Amino acid sequence: MINLWPLILEHMLIVVVATVISIALGVVLGVIAYWVRHVDTVIMWCAEAIQTIPSLALLAMLMIFFGLGNTTIIAGLVLYALLPIVRNTYTGLAGISHHIKDAARGMGMSKLQRLIKIELPLSFPLIFSGIKIAVVNSLSIAVMGVLIGAGGLGYPIYRGVQTRNLERILNGAIPVVLMALIFDYTMSKIEQRLIKRAR
Amino acid sequence: MIKFQNISKSYGHSIVLDDISFEIKQGEFVVLIGPSGCGKTTTLKTINRLIEPNKGKIFINGKDITKVNPVELRRTIGYVIQQIGLFPNMTVEQNIAVVPKLLKYPKPKWQEIVHNLLELVDMPYEEFAHKYPSELSGGQQQRIGVLRALAASPPIVLMDEPFGALDPITRDSLQEEVKHLQKKLKKTIVFVTHDMEEALRMADTIVFMNRGKIIQMASPEELLQNPADPIIKSFMGRHMENENNAPKLLAEDFMRTKVLKVPKTSHTLECIELMSRRDVNSLIVLNDDDTYAGTVTIEAIKAHGKAGREISELLSEDAVTIHRKEDARQAFDKLLASSSNYVIVLNDNRTVAGLITRTSMAKALGEALWGEMKS
Amino acid sequence: MNFLDFIAGNYIDIQLSLLRHIELVGISVLIGMMIAIPVGIFLSRHKRMSGPVLAVAGTIQTIPGLVMLGFALILFGIGRLPALVVLSLYAILPILHNTFTGITQVDQSYIEAGRGIGMTSRQILYKVELPLAMSSIISGIRISTVYIVSWSTLAGLIGAGGLGDLIWTGLSSYNSNYILAGAVPSAILAFAFSGLIGLLQRMLMPRGLRGVRV
Ligand SMILES: Nc1ncnc2c1ncn2[C@@H]1O[C@H](COP(=O)(O)OP(=O)(O)OP(=O)(O)O)[C@@H](O)[C@H]1O
Ligand SMILES: [Mg+2]
Helix, strand or coil, rough: CCHHHHHHHHHHHHHHHHHHHHHHHHHHHHHHHHHCHHHHHHHHHHHHHHHCCCCHHHHHHHHHHHHCHHHHHHHHHHHHHHHHHHHHHHHHHHHHCCHHHHHHHHCCCHHHHHHHHHHHHHHHHHHHHHHHHHHHHHHHHHHHHHHHCCCCCCEEEHHHHHCCCHHHHHHHHHHHHHHHHHHHHHHHHHHHHHHHHCC | EEEHHHHEEEEEEEEEEEEEEECCCCCCCEEEEEECCCHHHHHHHHCCCCCCCCCCEEEEEEEEEHHCCHHHHHHHEEEEECCCCCCCCHHHHHHHCCHHHHHHCCHHHHHHHHHHHHHCCCCCCCCCCCCHHHHHHHHHHHHHHHEEEEEECCCCEEEEEECCCCCCCHHHHHHHHHHHHHHHHCCEEEEEECHHHHHHHHHEEEEEEEEEEEEEEEEHHHHHHHHCHHHHHHHHHHHEEEEECCCCCEEHHHCEECCCCEECEEHHHHHHHHHHCCCCEEEEECCCCEEEEEEHHHHHHHCCCCCEHHHHHCCCCEEEEEEEEHHHCCCCHHHCCCCEEEEEEEEEEEEEEEEEEEHHHHHHHHHHCCCCCCC | CCCHHHHHCCCHHHHHHHHHHHHHHHHHHHHHHHHHHHHHHEEEEEEEHHHHHHHHHHHHCCHHHHHHHHHHHHHHHCCCHHHHHHHHHHHHHHHHHHHHHHHHHHCHHHHHHHHCCCHHHHHHHHHHHHHHHHHHHHHHHHHHHHHHHHHHHHHHCCCCHHHHHHHHHHHCCCCHHHHHHHHHHHHHHHHHHHHHHHHHHHHCCCCHHHCCCC
């Protein structure tokens, strides 16, 4: 039995870093899509296209640019996480009632003030569900990092596959699935609370 | 033709239908009416076995319907619901022809049916047959809903608030069409509504229900003349007032309560400004204790008023007043006899309750005759 | 070596891998459909079972592809069969989910109207529920197909063949030509399938349903 904790931590770290970057990027893109006319379709289309690319293909191509290692898997996860975050940010912002937007405008808030003080907070529950989807997916996809020289729980799994060792596979697989389920569960709870509070 | 025999239905502990017995004759237009939740829909659905009663039997033409296969039964009973329920994936023609096709009518036969039915409601086949429900107006959709129910010429048609979601004008014309179709095709129709007007207009017989029981089953005339229960009276509300034993109408029933009032101490300029802003030519003036003091007209101010003076100097006490509990008839007589446009209605303590103008009188009369008016 | 030269040189290999890949995707999505649609219909009639069944299917979906392939490898050995088993398993969930929700979300008034005019429950299923759920079912098939194109590249690991083989060769020998020769066509394949199914979905949608909530 190998010590799994370092692998679990590394796995988490990869996912956390990727998620933080994709939140920053995704929210910005979502806001741009919301603010700039016609750009929304382009951004959505791109995010969806990236998601359509097979993960192994995307990671392999990224490896050509970033080389072997954690950077590549993080880049891949960021790209995959964009769609749910961008989409939910955009629909959240666009879905805010006109009355509220007009009220904010009527109070003399600038575009940026409206965004930061009113619109983003109101869209937060929806953005949060986008983040949840991104995190849960990333936990699972991060396993593939091992194929492009990254660390994390993919390592024991891949070794297990290569040596046809079920126990080894499970060593990696069980923590991954558990983490995914736990994150899904707790974040869903938070999500429900956020939605309830927003009503 | 349709006979209910001691029908009861309950869900858990709540009793929805409580030992209902009645009979519907061939070719009769029966309307079920009553407050929300009284069991109208449930009663209707027991006829085509969408709901099975816990107790009792229903006979159609002497035959116990539980002895008939429910699917077969439903194909001989037309059914129209409020949500219309036209299948959005089918054209008008396909929707109308659903039941004939289920009954395996040959194509020429069901096509002829569709043609004839569309003609009946003045929707030309060429124009409408190949449209989808989403391409029709609400009224047109419900017409098709009715036609679908009639397509296999069932002797009985059930309708559950079929016009509830339509605007008043469309509803009027559909009511007429359905009544016309019923007479022409000699259908037995069981119709649910909670609109008394609709019931009075369409029914041969009205069945008034409350809390799972039938309170009264009678012709519209009978129901109007001898309502068996206070709840029926309250349901008929305004329809009752046209009868001989109508309650006495009082002045207060006809007044409008939004009235421009000013204290005696107001200044002339203020009043002029107020009158021009509200586009009136007189104001009611109150004493310090809010009791009625008199009126002031724009002419009086123009003729005698001086800027900065109080209006108490220009007060006229000529206006006709009446107590709010006085007979409306008197108010009208006074109004018609007087030269002014209004009668002032006073409370017991001589404060102002409202005003009867010629317009408010006409409006209230209209409401009493024809129901709620939109202004 | 230049990428285009590489393509020209290995044209036959690439084409073969592509065909193999399409075959893998086609078979497993078909199997997935054959299981998921009937089960979805069944669950829509027996809603009580839907919760647990969908939860299990959802959990299977969170198991990383590499793990599933590992299981299959150990259970069935190397080759196409284990790959097809795993891929079909993955194909089930989105279709199952969309079939179930598609049918259960059909407005109750249509079903009531159907019953009221004397349709049997089978007729309601075929004439009302399935046509109204069709769009949702097809979009489930589309999601499945995109997934499966992706998982199939991974299945190269256990000898399933297809474009994944080229990527694996590229990754293990650090040869970007091989990587691109596998990755680019697989991405194009995913776009093409997604686009085609989207088109099919629009074509199969009756005019009456456009812009209508079912
Ligand atoms: N499936 C059910 N389970 C439990 N209670 C029910 C069910 N269906 C109806 N009820 C109850 O039965 C009563 C009668 O319902 P029904 O639909 O017949 O009323 P209704 O007279 O048609 O009212 P409305 O005018 O609002 O349509 C209601 O109190 C309703 O809550
Ligand atoms: Mg009802």
